[in-house]
Amino acid sequence: MKIKGKTWKFANDVDTDAIIAARYLNTTDAKELAAHCMEDIDPEFASRVRPGDIIAAGKNFGCGSSREHAPIAIKGAGISCVVAQSFARIFYRNSFNMGLPILECPEGADRIQTGDELEIDLDSGVIQNITRKETYRAQAIAPFMQKLIKAGGLIEYVREQTGL
């Protein structure tokens, strides 16, 4: 599967309170959450982001709380993929569980800047930076995580496994 979009670049240690502040956690609605995505670090992000756009970030993206509202807000905002130098572990797990594609790519995360147009091949992990005419390779996704993606997320995987 290939993804093409314009990039929003964020720094290191973007925490889940920055992705979606707790004051908005009295809803689980993706659209409502998306309207406040990244509000405390970029108040204009939610209104300017376009469906298919990509987030690039430094190390430890999604650190802090376990709130699944964070990947839900990002996905709800239309983001098609997050490329980071590294991810906090609960965010990493949550993203796979609810079907938000994310890639660890230290080299790419370093080079990509806001506005860059990327083409990402999710199967091979190859990231083309069309703006800068560069190519990066993301770290391979573990076979079990690939099984989750193929099943369509953890809940679908559980249904397959339990025969529900």
Place this chain on the structure above:
Amino acid sequence: MPKTISEKILADHAGKPEVSPDELVEVRIDFAHGNDITAPLAIEAFRRAGAKKVFDRERISLVPDHFVPNKDIASAIQARMLADFAKEFDLPYYFEVGRMGVEHALLPEQGLVLPGDVAIGADSHTCTYGALGAFATGVGSTDLAAAMITGRLWFKVPQSMKFIFKGKLRPWVGGKDMILYTIGKIGVDGARYRAMEFTGELIESLSMTDRFSMCNMAIEAGAKVGIITPDSITQEYVSARAKRPYKFYSSDPDASYEAVYEWDLSDLEPVVAMPHSPQNVKQVTEIPKTPIDQVVIGSCTNGRLEDLRLAAQVMKGRKVARGVRCIVIPATQRIYLEAMEEGLLEIFIEAEAAVSTPTCGPCLGGHMGILAPGETAVATTNRNFVGRMGHVDSKVYLSNPAVAAASAILGRIAHPEEVLS
């Protein structure tokens, strides 16, 4: 092969003779829980899966604690989902307002999470139970849903890091200072995906309260778990309250670690984490006299009886400084009652602090103490990210309960000895 405590617990729960770091294992879950923010998504996922029953009604807990007592209609609707789900599946460990507490103080107190458990919770501070010698980790709502259905979850076996604490702590220095010091040294992703194992003579003499504070904040270094080998102190805490059998595990002396840190903390003064990161740590004595607007003493990190005793010791017979709001939140109903019986609540109220029913409220900027633009708080909580306790232009300093109490009295960040001398 010699193994760490984390590897041994995971191996037993995976039904394997042994497991190694980076291996993916499916393990049996001893206990799973969610709160009023995370459980609604888990309940939706549970329904979406078409599940008709939970794997074991006595191994699931729902604790509305974040936005309760309900702060608004939307929050009330979320809390209602927990109550309804608990009723439908006849869950004995649903804790209603009046019986509840901050989940990570409540579940150990009730003997529901135990040494040797694999415990998961849809809350990042689930790692608190590592203080009991459990492999306990925070997950998202979808993982909680899967665990409620199957009683199992997949994990990557983490690499272990060993932290050896030596020396003798100075007065007013405790577990909170030890974990903040650690995060200051290794950074907010210094233990990303790792098991942090806390050992050494200082840990062996540490109370359960301090051990809970330390393991609670392992997530602030990015860790999967923070864990302490259970001993006679653990045994004394657990034996009277355990709701089911438990098992003590320990690391082999020659187990392999990705990193070993050894620190003598004899000279450590109380520390604070400055805005806006838990790794931004300085000794209280090193920072300028910073005026404050609010103090919060409570949370899953520092809302236990011993924490309240420390704060009361500093506040006894004194008044909160003019222009400062001080909010004290006993973490559970039992702690609230014990604090009342010991006269601690009287000390707080006479000091003109507000005492609240148990809630996570202000820690995450939910309710019961939100900060205005430009305001500064000292809190015994665990995160001081931008906007964490309120407006994006507010600031949070994290500290131990004695420093928070001293700061409330002097109206600026202060060492307890400045108040008591």
